[in-house]
Amino acid sequence: MTETSDTRSAAGDAQGAPRSRVQRLMRHLPLIAPVLLWAVPCWILLHTGQHWPLPVTLTGTALFALGLIGMPLAMARGHGRRQQDRAAIVGDTLLGGVWVLFTWSVLLGTLLRLGLTAAGVGDGQSRARIVTWAVVGVAAVLLAWGYAEARRVPRVRRLDVELPRLGAGLDGTRVVLITDTHYGPLDRARWSERVCETVNTLEADLVCHTGDIADGTAERRRAQAAPLSTVRATRARVYVTGNHEYYSEAQGWVDLMDELGWEPLRNRHLLLERGGDTLVVAGVDDVTAESSGVAGHGAHLPGALDGADPGLPVLLLAHQPAFVDRAAAHGVDLQLSGHTHGGQIWPFHHLVRLDQPALAGLSRHGSRTLLYTSRGTGFWGPPFRVFAPSEITLLVLRSPGRSAAPSS
Template identity: 85%
Template sequence: MTDTSEARSADDAAPAAPAAPRSLLRRLMRYIPLVAPVLLWAVPCWVLLYTGQHWPLPVTVAATCVFVLGLVTMPFAMVRGHGKRQQDRAAILGDTLLGSVWVLFTWSVVLGVLLRLALTVAGVGDGQDRARIVTWAVLAVAAVLLAWGYSEARRVPRVRRIDVELPRLGSGLDGTRVALITDTHYGPLDRVRWSERVCAEVDALEADLVCHTGDIADGTADRRRAQAAPLGTVRATHARVYVTGNHEYYSEAQGWVDLMDELGWQPLRNRHVLIERGGDSLVVAGVDDVTAESSGLAGHRAHLAGALDGADPDLPVLLLAHQPKFIDRAVEGGVDLQLSGHTHGGQIWPFHYLVRLDQPAVAGLSRHGERTQLYTSRGTGFWGPPFRVFAPSEITLLVLRSPQRPGASAAS
């Protein structure tokens, strides 16, 4: 008995060994919100002002004060804008500062190293000349990218068309048109007119199925109703379906589910509908976002088995799940195609490298396991900073293809 108890104690203790490193990592993660803003503002300040430029003292002092003011203002505005107060003007200011300093930080690092090295190798000027060239280059590149990025964020997205072959899709469903919008993020900037134009663009696609894979807005349904209302004008031959994103769970998710239902969309909260055409059927399922259960909202969780309950296992399955990382569960559940958003394609380069640490895909079509494919949209709108740099928004038209369609075998 004693030996058995000791063995059990040893076995119970064994899995606990890695807890210390994880605990240390969690403690370090707490400091990121404090350290990151300082780095974002300090690095470009140092590169532009203190790396050999020898600007006149009044210029150096004034420019340093601007950076310090930005460092203080940005987090204050973000808290007032996105915290309990929900002040839209503060959110716009904080978001704009965040996007601007991210671009300035990125190109201060890139050009501060690469351009300075190139100028040194080429023997251009002395140290001060090279430092000033770097400064003006960083400012010029940042200004151009921010102006272009703002235009990219505010425009109506281009339609991206892609054919997706599903091996189990019946020939009667060949050519089924699926329109996908996601991450509209209606928010502090009033985008009623933009929303109307996006919905008109989607309506013109004459899709059989229209999907919205979450993150409709930042704010409650009552606050953003006017911007979301044009979604009610979208038409589809068979169905308009919607699943929640993580941002709904920051803003009274049930209110958004109710509003989408009111606008004529079917919220697929761990359930499915059937699309039938030409004697063949497609299961269209949807799950709540993976953050739903931790939100504490009763009845909300991501439950694939519930979504597929009662569906014929021999039918192909199209799954709506807001985050690409749900794909592991989709593979286990035998899903044929998962549609997701969430990543924004990184939104502002090179943020997609950080997104890739959390998600299995950032944009486009990818294959997972033997059967399952994943399409990750770069999103229709933008979150926070009103900029898109090297990550264009999109409205996606996926045309589903059956391997049994005429000429398919010859094409393959």
């Protein structure tokens, strides 16, 4: 017994050591990441064989150092207790800009340098300068394009979704999904109006908002959210909380959406009836509600489905795609989610996939459950979208044998 216990203890210690190192690394990540984001492009663009004139090198290095110091300070003032919108805009913009510069310094810088060397183009200094100008040019173009993509009204993505249990009377039901509007430091009241105008052209039976309405309290972002009251649907407008609501007085957002005419589906459901057939439309609080400390909030799917006929098809609103495991276990037919933003700024989607089972689009989970993950209608933080366009989604529900080809 003693020998076995000692053996287990030694094995546990061996497994615990790597875990503790990873945990220590994760604790220091907020300190390490900004240094890498600013130091790596500084080194690649200014100090790897370019031999710029001394004033250029000193000025460039000083700008990178200023960014390294200024970005965390601006973000802390913008998103911390002070909630200063101007500081948040500066910090978020610097974060997006340096992420793009870091990515393309590493990828394009390395590949281009290798290619020029293999082709025998110029000497070391000329190749280094070509790399610098190419990276700066590509980053500038991507940031300008990404800013325009983030600020425009999203394109409508349309697709037909066949649900085997959907009755013929509900065939053709039009469901519009908006999510992750993230009203925030940049005033987007006019953008919000135009989004709602676009939604109203789609003649929806059901309009859904799957959370992350804003960054900030309902009182603070009311003007940007107010156009949501103009959204039209023939049957219902429904809403569930996202994780960002729980950073910003979630109950205030629930109350405001109710005031604006949206029905908060907080672990409950309603019935959508047409042509003699019925669809259960259910919603749950975001999973972060469980640890938020907000009284009465928490994701509870059994509660959301309580009283519903188990033979009826179920459309579930849940902010995070990761909730789909619970949905599949309860036989949900279709879950609508957001949260991922499609990665928002490439190649951040690789990190998103470590946390979520789907990035964007339609996917199957289990024998019955479909998941549609929207890339989001707005943007979080950095005002850029690079290779991850925003969307307003029109899903046309089809009963068996009546599906049309999906289109965008």
